Amino acid sequence: MRWSLHEATSGAEALESLHSQPGSEVLLLDPALPDLLPAEFCGIVEQSFPQLKILMMDTATCHVLPNSAGSPFASRLAAALDPEHKTQEVEAAAKPVEYLRYAKDSPRLRGVVGESPAMMQVYAMTHMVASRETTVLITGESGTGKDLIAQAIHQISPRRQAPFIVVNCAAIPEALLESELFGYAKGAFTGAMQSRIGRIHAAQGGTLFLDEIGDMPLTLQSKILRFVEQGEVQRLGSNDNMRVDVRVVAATNADLQGLVKQKLFREDLYYRLAIFPIKLAPLRDRDHDVPKLAQFFVEKFCPGVTLTDEAIDALCRHKWPGNVRELRNVIERASIMAGPAHELRAKDIFL
Numbered sequence: 001m002r003w004s005l006h007e008a009t010s011g012a013e014a015l016e017s018l019h020s021q022p023g024s025e026v027l028l029l030d031p032a033l034p035d036l037l038p039a040e041f042c043g044i045v046e047q048s049f050p051q052l053k054i055l056m057m058d059t060a061t062c063h064v065l066p067n068s069a070g071s072p073f074a075s076r077l078a079a080a081l082d083p084e085h086k087t088q089e090v091e092a093a094a095k096p097v098e099y100l101r102y103a104k105d106s107p108r109l110r111g112v113v114g115e116s117p118a119m120m121q122v123y124a125m126t127h128m129v130a131s132r133e134t135t136v137l138i139t140g141e142s143g144t145g146k147d148l149i150a151q152a153i154h155q156i157s158p159r160r161q162a163p164f165i166v167v168n169c170a171a172i173p174e175a176l177l178e179s180e181l182f183g184y185a186k187g188a189f190t191g192a193m194q195s196r197i198g199r200i201h202a203a204q205g206g207t208l209f210l211d212e213i214g215d216m217p218l219t220l221q222s223k224i225l226r227f228v229e230q231g232e233v234q235r236l237g238s239n240d241n242m243r244v245d246v247r248v249v250a251a252t253n254a255d256l257q258g259l260v261k262q263k264l265f266r267e268d269l270y271y272r273l274a275i276f277p278i279k280l281a282p283l284r285d286r287d288h289d290v291p292k293l294a295q296f297f298v299e300k301f302c303p304g305v306t307l308t309d310e311a312i313d314a315l316c317r318h319k320w321p322g323n324v325r326e327l328r329n330v331i332e333r334a335s336i337m338a339g340p341a342h343e344l345r346a347k348d349i350f351l
């Protein structure tokens with residue numbers, strides 16, 4: 001049987017390589033990564049590539065560490081790699097226990113509520129990536145908080161003093177999106193009386209948040225790829241390439257991989273954006289967060305008012321197809337329905 005082998009010199013490079021080689025089976029990890037803690041790295045791999053078996057190398061001895069393989073193939077490889085055959089009987093998969101501990105201790109993000117394991121992992125990953133230049137792709141259903149996490153990444157990054165520019169790719173008509181993003185030179189089209197910089201330029205030194213990236217027209221994607229990869233932008237109607245220093249965070253609720261398969265989204269752009277994916281779970285899968293979130297929104301819309309136990313029960317029973325946004329709207333409405341009362345009751349809540 002032939003194997004193909006891909007080498008990476010950093011955690012980010014390894015993640016990029018894994019994304020571009022779907023179906024990879026085994027990862028041989030030298031834990032001395034230059035950019036990520038091994039526990040961080042294992043946590044990301046666990047989330048994005050649950051099928052992948054990790055073999056951890058002991059850098060000093062070049063042995064594969066015991067208990068680090070989880071499939072017959074991984075065990076065979078471990079045995080073949082380990083001259084003293086120390087790992088022939090290894091069984092358990094490399095569970096990122098250390099990583100989960102790290103996630104539990106991770107500081108919260110300002111204005112972001114939730115203590116479910118899924119949110120703790122989001123906090124850990126946000127803190128991990130914020131200080132770097134890495135492109136981040138935030139995924140999750142509508143209303144799960146992608147926008148909020150994108151802002152948090154910027155707020156705790158070294159770029160926080162510079163602009164955070166949001167472009168909603170679905171909200172800007174296709175014909176205008178290129179000039180909005182890249183700007184235009186005088187005379188580029190009828191009505192272009194003077195040159196204008198685009199939103200990419202406006203984010204100089206800061207972060208550009210490309211929301212609903214799945215709606216980026218195919219015709220513009222190669223230009224976006226060039227900007228993300230090389231930091232170069234070309235204004236509409238101009239041949240000059242201008243260099244920019246902008247970090248990109250993208251978000252989508254679309255199935256980007258599905259769009260790639262349908263040839264509606266460029267594969268190379270997908271892999272470039274998805275170097276560091278952060279996935280937000282739907283609220284129905286983290287229902288422990290519902291009471292805290294509800295209380296948070298009550299404080300926002302009617303400070304000092306409390307939620308009755310029946311109201312909390314009603315909220316916890318709901319499945320929240322619109323996720324946190326729906327919960328926010330329900331509490332806003334309930335706070336109006338309750339009038340001057342000191343508590344929000346189940347009958348004030350319309351689901």
Ligand SMILES: Nc1ncnc2c1ncn2[C@@H]1O[C@H](COP(=O)(O)OP(=O)(O)OP(=O)(O)O)[C@@H](O)[C@H]1O
Pocket residue numbers: 111112113114140141142143144145146147148149252253293296324325328
């Ligand atoms: N964990 C959270 N804590 C506090 N507020 C939250 C949280 N998640 C979402 N929200 C709030 O819910 C609303 C929707 O969140 P947001 O706009 O970030 O979702 P989204 O995933 O970007 O949605 P869309 O895909 O529709 O753009 C916002 O008012 C946001 O502040």
